[in-house]
Amino acid sequence: MEPSKTTHSRRSFLRSSLLAGGGLMISFSWLPEAVKAANGIDAGVPGQWSELTGYIRITPDNVIRILNPNPEFGQNVMTSLPMIIAEELDADWEKIVVEMGPHDNVKLGPQFTGGSNSVRMYWKPMREAGAAARAMLLQAAAGTWSVPVEELTTKAATIFHEKSGRSATYGSFATKAAAIPVPKEIHTKAVKDFKILRKAQKNVEGSKIVTGKPLFGLDYHQEGMLIAMIQHPPAFGMKLQSFDASQALGMPGIKDVFSLKLYPEGFEQGGFDTRTFNELLVVVGKTTWEVMNARKKLVAQWQPAGDTKDTMAGRNGKREVTVPGELESTDSQLAKMEAFSKQPAQQLRKDGDPESAFRNAAQIIERTYNAPFLAHNCMEPMNFFADVTDEKALLAGPLQAPGWTEPTLSKILNLPPEKIEIRMTRMGGGFGRRAYGHYLSEAALISRKVKAPVKLIYTREDDMTYGIYRPMYTATYRAALDANKNLIAFHVKGGGIPEHAIHANRFPAGAVDNYLAEGWQIPSNITIGAFRAPRSNFNAAAEQSFLDEVAEAMGKDPIDLRLELLKRAKEKPIGEKNDYDADRYAGVLQLVREKSGWGKPENKKYHRGVAAYFCHNSYAAHVVDMVMKDGRPFVERVYSAMDCGIVINTDAATNMVEGAVTDGIGNAFYGRLSHKEGKAEQNNFHRYRMIRHSEAPDKIEVHFVQNDLDPTGLGEPPFPPVFGAVANALYKATGKRHYDQPYLNPPPKTATKPENKRPF
Amino acid sequence: MLKLNINKKDYELNIDPNTPLLWVLRDIVGLVGTKYGCGIAQCGACTVHLNGEAVRSCVTTVSRAAGQKVVTIEGLSVNGDHPLQQAWLELDVSQCGYCQAGQIMSAAVLLKENKNPTDKDIDNAMEGNICRCGTYLRIHKAIQLAAEIQRKG
Known part of the structure; x- marks a missing residue:
């Protein structure tokens, strides 16, 4: 990238102002349309976002404070976003004070953690905010010293005039700079001149974490605060019939027991207002243990809810949806999916003439893949603090997108948004789960009811059995080969409860002449939500396993086959909306092939599996090296290649990929949330198997494609292809293809095994 | 009382x-x-x-x-500088950070009893601590580094 000369559009503007007590505050504001246009964000973005603003504050004694706008759930944005500003500002990173910003979508932008978007979304505005501040400080210095601004240089928050030998800190010009108009043109640095970015910078909250400082929602405390817990129905599809609180109320420390309705009748739910149960029992008391004990004394009768109606808000007005009342079991869900998979489905994309190609094929490979619901299992269970009166509301806790829940709060509390303050604590994991703020709304209503500050705490059991899971998915893939073993057609038909996972325009769409993608879905009362790389986390398992099998049938190396297809997609693409860059896709495969020593004899002792995937704007490829250890498959080594453009924080990025690989192996091997008559069969970690220390790889070697492209995210992209690479390594290790997740913990019953006979 | x-x-x-x-x-x-x-x-x-x-x-x-x-x-330490805390920071182990206090407390007992733990010793001592972010590899390395810091005094 060349030194960029950024002329901010007429829709964006920078503001500077004088800090109380002297000093400069620089804000970058950007109207919402510009944010959307720049970031290509469309679906799921509420229209009420206003301005984007990044803060830099500099005091006369040269203390520089940067506010991190985006919620931190372990993706390290609290470090990486301020690094971007510090780079352009030319500050001394070690001396920067980073603070979590308040919820303020007007001043601090979209403020959502999700979709691997944080860095991507804030990259440009943060660079410009830093560069503009630097330019204003330089101008202030030039005026004071009566020298041309071009003769000034900066380093570590200090301005130098070499000719006269003068130097002074940013702080000494901060007050004067605040009076200077924001420059019309902003010059950001050349990538080659980066001093802070593309290096390893330590987590700014690292020492607080290792010394146990209060950081998380569950740690939030306010004097006089009460503790609340909910009791939700024991199964999906059930609701409260009646309850007797007398015993619970008599327990020590208990203040109140009541039933709570979350949304009023006809409430128009937005995309992130998902809640499983609208009516809950609530126990409020002095301490957590007292409330836990009293909850055991609740006497409640539950009954089947039957079919119910939800009102959903939508772009084209509200619509009613029926939530089926069936008490579902995993067996019945699998049977239902199998039946649905044979019905006609919605066509999502069609290229060429797949029907004829399959009819004329010399060989058809058909395989069906299944995956269960998954619980997020954030290590910190759902919780939120609320202090709500009739006049105002203060809320504090772990939340991925305060701007998505605030409108809901405003409606159910009947308070204007300006009377609602949401403080974002550090999150003990999120993985998508904390984009759904029902627990925050519950806390708010509980606080208002008991007229006291309250912290709502979900137990692990409440958390795991509540829902908002990764959906249950299935997909049947078919490949047609001609007599020369050329791939002439590709067909995917996917479904799920309650949604399918198919991304019709992703690879190998664009690389095969005859292509068909179809999808279907089955409604359910089991609620679902975003789970680390939604949909992709299934597709990359199924599609990448399938391609491995197709390569085998074609007598090709699995990396070679992918590269051939990608070459085809680049040189002679089929269709127009192919949602990937074939060169970058091939790039990670080539890099992982080189780094892993793919095909080298010294790696023969490993059962190797490869997979690659593109999602959330970044490219990932893994080679998984499996061995059998004590009779069980063990992933001993993993080689990863990533392309996420410029790597903001090298060591943190590596950590993120290592974590995604480990998390991926765990979920691929063990992850499973099953149901019996509506009840979640796993309610805590003794039943829900998580990967543990001894099962994590001994080595994960992470490589990044070096380029100067604008950065994209890393929280999600490395995760999905782990599933495929693990499945492919398992085949090598066991001689058996694995079609059903979890691979080492199979469901009680699996859908029909593949057969190659079904007529098109 | x-x-x-x-x-x-x-x-x-x-x-x-x-x-x-x-x-x-x-x-x-x-x-x-x-x-x-x-x-x-x-x-x-x-x-x-x-x-x-x-x-x-x-x-x-x-x-x-x-x-x-x-x-x-x-x-665990007066100034937050137990060898494990130093090692955790040196290797920047944490992602969300929620489980890390428990990880460090488990590791501290291991290191007190075993100045030179093997990979297997570390696995055994840490098997009961879950990390959904998947920082196990770094935790493992940090324990080895802390053992080294401890040995050097």
Whole structure:
């Protein structure tokens, strides 16, 4: 990238102002349309976002404070976003004070953690905010010293005039700079001149974490605060019939027991207002243990809810949806999916003439893949603090997108948004789960009811059995080969409860002449939500396993086959909306092939599996090296290649990929949330198997494609292809293809095994 | 009245003796570095030291801890510079960070008893601590680094 000369559009503007007590505050504001246009964000973005603003504050004694706008759930944005500003500002990173910003979508932008978007979304505005501040400080210095601004240089928050030998800190010009108009043109640095970015910078909250400082929602405390817990129905599809609180109320420390309705009748739910149960029992008391004990004394009768109606808000007005009342079991869900998979489905994309190609094929490979619901299992269970009166509301806790829940709060509390303050604590994991703020709304209503500050705490059991899971998915893939073993057609038909996972325009769409993608879905009362790389986390398992099998049938190396297809997609693409860059896709495969020593004899002792995937704007490829250890498959080594453009924080990025690989192996091997008559069969970690220390790889070697492209995210992209690479390594290790997740913990019953006979 | 010694400080508490130590620490004493993760000794987030042994405070009643020496993450070192804490920072282990206090407390007992732990020793000592972010590899390396820091004194 060349030194960029950024002329901010007429829709964006920078503001500077004088800090109380002297000093400069620089804000970058950007109207919402510009944010959307720049970031290509469309679906799921509420229209009420206003301005984007990044803060830099500099005091006369040269203390520089940067506010991190985006919620931190372990993706390290609290470090990486301020690094971007510090780079352009030319500050001394070690001396920067980073603070979590308040919820303020007007001043601090979209403020959502999700979709691997944080860095991507804030990259440009943060660079410009830093560069503009630097330019204003330089101008202030030039005026004071009566020298041309071009003769000034900066380093570590200090301005130098070499000719006269003068130097002074940013702080000494901060007050004067605040009076200077924001420059019309902003010059950001050349990538080659980066001093802070593309290096390893330590987590700014690292020492607080290792010394146990209060950081998380569950740690939030306010004097006089009460503790609340909910009791939700024991199964999906059930609701409260009646309850007797007398015993619970008599327990020590208990203040109140009541039933709570979350949304009023006809409430128009937005995309992130998902809640499983609208009516809950609530126990409020002095301490957590007292409330836990009293909850055991609740006497409640539950009954089947039957079919119910939800009102959903939508772009084209509200619509009613029926939530089926069936008490579902995993067996019945699998049977239902199998039946649905044979019905006609919605066509999502069609290229060429797949029907004829399959009819004329010399060989058809058909395989069906299944995956269960998954619980997020954030290590910190759902919780939120609320202090709500009739006049105002203060809320504090772990939340991925305060701007998505605030409108809901405003409606159910009947308070204007300006009377609602949401403080974002550090999150003990999120993985998508904390984009759904029902627990925050519950806390708010509980606080208002008991007229006291309250912290709502979900137990692990409440958390795991509540829902908002990764959906249950299935997909049947078919490949047609001609007599020369050329791939002439590709067909995917996917479904799920309650949604399918198919991304019709992703690879190998664009690389095969005859292509068909179809999808279907089955409604359910089991609620679902975003789970680390939604949909992709299934597709990359199924599609990448399938391609491995197709390569085998074609007598090709699995990396070679992918590269051939990608070459085809680049040189002679089929269709127009192919949602990937074939060169970058091939790039990670080539890099992982080189780094892993793919095909080298010294790696023969490993059962190797490869997979690659593109999602959330970044490219990932893994080679998984499996061995059998004590009779069980063990992933001993993993080689990863990533392309996420410029790597903001090298060591943190590596950590993120290592974590995604480990998390991926765990979920691929063990992850499973099953149901019996509506009840979640796993309610805590003794039943829900998580990967543990001894099962994590001994080595994960992470490589990044070096380029100067604008950065994209890393929280999600490395995760999905782990599933495929693990499945492919398992085949090598066991001689058996694995079609059903979890691979080492199979469901009680699996859908029909593949057969190659079904007529098109 | 129960007498507790937490991080070398004495407490007298009038409390239900069956209360798990975890909730006494968090709700009564105000030491929130010890985390709640599962409540059934399956995840290790609540690990503290009881007379130098690693225990899961979510299933350890406060009466069992009475008169004993309890050490939490806040008391592991005076200045936050236990070799494990140094190593954790050096290798920038944490992602979300929620489980890390429990990880460090489990590792601290291992390192006290075993100055030179093997990979297998580390796996065995740490098997009860879950990390959904998947930082196991770094935790493993940090324990090895801490052992080295400890050996060098």
